[in-house]
Amino acid sequence: MSIAAERIDRLHTLARAAAAAGEEERAREYVRLARRIAERNRLRLPDEFKRFTCARCDAYLRPGVNARVRTRDGHVAISCDCGEIARYPYD
Amino acid sequence: MSLTPETLTRHELNGLSARVVDADNPDLVGVAGRVVVETQQTLHLDDGTRVRQVPKRGTAFEFELVDDDALGFEHGADTRSASETAGDGPGAATEADRVDAPTATDEAAERRKASGSVSKRGSETPGVRPGQSGSTHEGSRDADSASRDRQDTVYVTVDGVTLLSRPAHRTETTGDSRWR
Ligand SMILES: [Zn+2]
Numbered sequence: 001m002s003i004a005a006e007r008i009d010r011l012h013t014l015a016r017a018a019a020a021a022g023e024e025e026r027a028r029e030y031v032r033l034a035r036r037i038a039e040r041n042r043l044r045l046p047d048e049f050k051r052f053t054c055a056r057c058d059a060y061l062r063p064g065v066n067a068r069v070r071t072r073d074g075h076v077a078i079s080c081d082c083g084e085i086a087r088y089p090y091d
Numbered sequence: 092m093s094l095t096p097e098t099l100t101r102h103e104l105n106g107l108s109a110r111v112v113d114a115d116n117p118d119l120v121g122v123a124g125r126v127v128v129e130t131q132q133t134l135h136l137d138d139g140t141r142v143r144q145v146p147k148r149g150t151a152f153e154f155e156l157v158d159d160d161a162l163g164f165e166h167g168a169d170t171r172s173a174s175e176t177a178g179d180g181p182g183a184a185t186e187a188d189r190v191d192a193p194t195a196t197d198e199a200a201e202r203r204k205a206s207g208s209v210s211k212r213g214s215e216t217p218g219v220r221p222g223q224s225g226s227t228h229e230g231s232r233d234a235d236s237a238s239r240d241r242q243d244t245v246y247v248t249v250d251g252v253t254l255l256s257r258p259a260h261r262t263e264t265t266g267d268s269r270w271r
Contacts, residue, residue, distance in 0.1 A: 003262050013106075030105065040259055041263070
């Protein structure tokens with residue numbers, strides 16, 4: 001694994017920990033840095049990272065805390081506190 | 092390519108434990124804590140009570156690499172050239188002797204680890220860490236005195252000047268491109 005991919009991995013962990021500790025803004029910065037590294041190194045972000053971060057406000061999503069998860073017909077909808085809704089197919 | 096003393100300056104610093112061992116500003120010497128924020132010119136260290144913003148320029152940081160990092164470190168040591176490890180034979184042996192490794196393989200690993208941490212000199216690692224953006228060049232690298240006290244912890248001292256780069260750009264190897 002390249003250094004860039006490892007940095008993204010570490011930042012994902014850090015963002016999750018920061019969000020759990022109530023440091024939402026810090027978690028946001030980690031998420032933004034991970035995104036920036038991914039785009040500069042032309043790497044795909046891990047699926048788990050994509051599903052637990054908001055595409056609009058970069059918040060690290062914690063279902064039940066700052067995100068709502070609903071199972072809809074044919075997809076899962078997860079909405080951030082900022083209003084952004086992401087939809088993922090089942091499976 | 093995991094987090095090793097060789098790759099540290101290009102790896103993620105957030106979340107690592109660091110200590111200021113030397114600084115132009117005497118008030119900052121001794122500041123220790125986890126790196127929580129990195130900017131182009133500073134690191135923010137959270138010591139539990141407050142977050143100290145420390146300039147990279149003119150500061151020597153001692154980073155603590157532990158556990159899985161140490162395993163990766165062995166990995167990194169494997170890829171190093173034999174001459175480098177051989178050069179530190181005596182030192183490595185004493186290091187390995189001090190730790191009572193239960194099995195031969197462990198001892199070998201220990202030896203590699205030890206030699207890696209002793210032979211951390213900028214001039215010796217050009218192949219391992221290719222030069223990157225102009226602000227961080229090989230000669231100025233001061234990551235030498237990597238000492239170790241427990242089996243799974245490695246301390247790496249880095250001159251803050253080598254970290255002067257935007258956080259997202261530090262990983263890149265500008266100048267390594269073959270597309271010219
Ligand atoms: Zn959002």
